[in-house]
Amino acid sequence: MANLASTYRNEGRWKEAEELEVQVMETSLKVLGDEHPHTLASMANLASTYRNQGRWKEAEELEVQVMETSLRVLGDEHPHMLASMANLASTYRNQGRWKEAEELEVQVMEMRKRVLGDEHPDMLTSMANLASTYRNQGRWKEAEELEVQVMETSLRVLGDEHPHTLTSMASLASTYRNQGRWKEAEELEVQVMETSLRVLGDEHPDTLTSMANLASTYRN
Incomplete structure (x- = not known):
């Protein structure tokens, strides 16, 4: 379901993507719990669909949850954690909230430099x-x-x-x-x-x- 939703998302078919992503997220929360990597991924995917539609408030709410849970469960150097910070920063950037975006982006950049090196694509x-x-x-x-x-x-x-x-x-x-x-x-x-x-x-x-x-x- 997540893969099909991803295909819809890449085609800009937001409504169809969203319907599947909500199902995946709700089932993941029920079956796997709110700290499971798959649940966090499903929340991030839905947030991405909201972000692509300019639904900043809904995107931000999910992204903050994902980031805080990732920080607690995975630690501050985990790639998924850094990706969640980058996503939230992107939502801030798209709203012109430069200071908040910059703070997160500097953190992500410094952490990735330390963990991945300065030539890594991320x-x-x-x-x-x-x-x-x-x-x-x-x-x-x-x-x-x-x-x-x-x-x-x-x-x-x-x-x-x-x-x-x-x-x-x-x-x-x-x-x-x-x-x-x-x-x-x-x-x-x-x-x-x-x-x-x-x-x-x-x-x-x-x-x-x-x-x-x-x-x-x-x-x-």
Whole structure:
């Protein structure tokens, strides 16, 4: 049921995903209890569906529960615990609650660095999330420093065609664009677009986003 719900979620079929996820969560709570990893996963999945619909309050309530239970049961260094903090931070970020988002993101990033090392994909994701919070506040210098690190590490570890690498390049380009550094933005955006066209094809949503970003730079 959780797998089918995940497929619905990936297609943006929120209502169908939600119906299954609520069933899974309620059954897990009844059969496995509120501290079981499967129960926590089911709550996180439902929260994700709420988050994708902009239902921040409902998402936040579940995410706080998941985080507090994970902290108590799994400890503060467990990957599931860190993922739950990152999810809650994302909900705060989407509401413009920058200070709360930043506090959690810094914790997640520092913990992942210690536990996973600075080249792990999860570590790179947490750096990118913190950079996004800085970018949304117009803290360009801080955002840029993190984004350059993420991009350089992604290029070295994942290669220049990996989706995470392309995302990191697009994020850095966005920071340049927001500062009016058009030439630097354009160079990255052209690379992202050309690689996306080659790897993903001309109809993929990421390819279209990359074309739109480059168009925005030309327009500006």
